[in-house]
Amino acid sequence: MQYSMIMQNVELTLNNSQEDDKQPYVIASALRTLQVLRAFSQAPHKFSLSELTSRLGIEKNQLYRSLKTLERAEFLAFESDERFALTSVIHELTAASVQPSEKSLVEIAQPYLDELVRKTSESVNLFIRTGDLAVCVDRRDSPQPVKLTSVLGMSVSLHAGAVPKAMLAFLADDLKQTILKNLHTLPAYTDKTLLNPEDLEKELERIRARGYAISDEDYDASARGVGAPIFNSQKDVVAGISVGGPSFRVDDKTLESFGQIITQTAQAISRRLGYLN
Numbered sequence: 225m226q227y228s229m230i231m232q233n234v235e236l237t238l239n240n241s242q243e244d245d246k247q248p249y250v251i252a253s254a255l256r257t258l259q260v261l262r263a264f265s266q267a268p269h270k271f272s273l274s275e276l277t278s279r280l281g282i283e284k285n286q287l288y289r290s291l292k293t294l295e296r297a298e299f300l301a302f303e304s305d306e307r308f309a310l311t312s313v314i315h316e317l318t319a320a321s322v323q324p325s326e327k328s329l330v331e332i333a334q335p336y337l338d339e340l341v342r343k344t345s346e347s348v349n350l351f352i353r354t355g356d357l358a359v360c361v362d363r364r365d366s367p368q369p370v371k372l373t374s375v376l377g378m379s380v381s382l383h384a385g386a387v388p389k390a391m392l393a394f395l396a397d398d399l400k401q402t403i404l405k406n407l408h409t410l411p412a413y414t415d416k417t418l419l420n421p422e423d424l425e426k427e428l429e430r431i432r433a434r435g436y437a438i439s440d441e442d443y444d445a446s447a448r449g450v451g452a453p454i455f456n457s458q459k460d461v462v463a464g465i466s467v468g469g470p471s472f473r474v475d476d477k478t479l480e481s482f483g484q485i486i487t488q489t490a491q492a493i494s495r496r497l498g499y500l501n
Contacts, residue, residue, distance in 0.1 A: 386451030
């Protein structure tokens with residue numbers, strides 16, 4: 225969701241606070257705290273007290289109490305730069321929220337992840353999209369001694385890495401342009417991370433034409449891999465899947481082969497979610 229849309233929702237909630245106070249089952253302070261948490265879905269995903277006060281227009285003392293409540297509940301952490309930032313706890317809720325039918329996305333994808341490892345002998349990751357972040361919710365490690373290993377719950381901005389770029393390439397144009405506009409605020413994971421909007425846009429065009437993204441040491445300086453987007457029945461990008469390994473083992477021919485496999489796998493999972501292309 226774009227920043228302006230979130231701010232509109234926050235303002236609407238604040239404007240209706242008097243009405244909410246009259247409703248016996250609405251806890252006004254809890255509602256305000258949840259709206260504060262929601263603001264962290266926007267880049268750079270970490271804010272000082274003064275920055276949030278300016279953005280949300282909430283009285284500083286009330287805002288601070290909400291932030292400390294979220295910190296006590298371990299949704300936020302106060303970091304060394306004196307800014308509050310999301311913790312991995314939020315991703316537990318994110319993973320649970322992807323419920324396409326009777327089975328969750330993670331359950332549906334399990335056999336596909338197993339098959340990918342069997343076919344490629346490399347590490348496989350399943351990510352879901354939450355706002356402008358890709359969050360790792362499942363993985364399979366390569367059986368080989370030297371391998372790539374991801375951390376469950378880790379979040380990655382959508383401008384770098386195989387799955388994040390695959391998601392970004394197929395997002396609605398307004399969401400994609402918002403990320404490109406804020407590209408200068410996002411991290412450079414390696415010296416190959418694209419932080420120029422024009423260069424990244426050209427890369428996204430290649431991804432859309434190809435059907436999958438290639439990560440060639442732009443997130444991990446010693447890793448190469450491919451990723452493809454997963455769509456739901458509304459044709460929205462909700463997740464993505466990747467396979468990759470150490471750069472010394474994954475050459476261009478291997479990347480191309482993996483690209484075909486990952487695209488077919490992502491399409492199969494999308495169909496299980498009701499996607500019809």
